[in-house]
């Protein structure tokens with residue numbers, strides 16, 4: 001039987017005592033070193049070393065490069081797991097989308113590096129506002145996601161208020177003698193407990209509330225009414241499978 005750790009191809013090593021020799025890992029090691037992620041210093045030469053390298057690369061691919069918190073890829077994976085958990089346990093789970101208000105002005109007035117510093121400060125403040133079991137991620141640009149498993153509906157406004165207060169006392173960067181504080185808008189939605197939904201549909205529900213918070217004046221939070229029982233067309237299809245005929249207008 002062939003060795004699963006041995007690379008195939010014409011350059012594959014023939015000495016069975018060095019099964020990993022010949023793997024070109026320089027780029028991977030350089031990326032890990034640049035990102036400050038703890039991993040092997042040199043190309044691994046056994047299965048344990050290879051596992052360490054894989055773990056480090058998984059950490060690299062699940063983090064946001066600017067802030068160091070989770071990125072969209074790992075957040076969506078966490079949403080999939082949470083949807084499964086809610087379907088099994090019927091525990092309420094809250095998704096919050098947090099978007100910095102008028103962020104373009106920060107970049108335009110103070111420059112992109114100052115904008116980056118503000119994004120990092122918001123990421124830190126959000127990470128400090130949640131429980132260890134919760135997850136915060138940068139979803140892109142100036143938008144963040146918070147996933148709060150086992151969160152009773154009555155707590156949603158309290159969590160948004162905690163985020164607001166934590167942001168208010170954050171250690172904001174300075175630019176030209178000015179303190180660069182920002183406000184955020186928040187949209188929240190609970191995972192439907194009556195259907196195994198999808199991350200895209202859950203995100204769309206929260207996004208609707210974020211849009212409402214922006215259009216009602218920003219610096220505020222809007223939530224879906226408790227655990228909503230409104231069913232979108234896509235969710236109805238998930239619930240009933242192929243049993244419903246497509247709606248014809």
Ligand SMILES: Nc1nc2c(ncn2[C@@H]2O[C@H](COP(=O)(O)OP(=O)(O)OP(=O)(O)O)[C@@H](O)[C@H]2O)c(=O)[nH]1
Nearest residue numbers: 099100101102103104105107112113115116141142
């Ligand atoms: N500094 C910095 N800016 C970014 C980054 N990613 C996206 N942006 C900027 O974020 C800004 C987002 O602007 P808009 O989408 O218009 O939103 P906004 O100005 O926050 O306005 P509202 O969301 O409506 O309150 C754009 O100017 C992007 O260039 C980043 O990584 N760093």
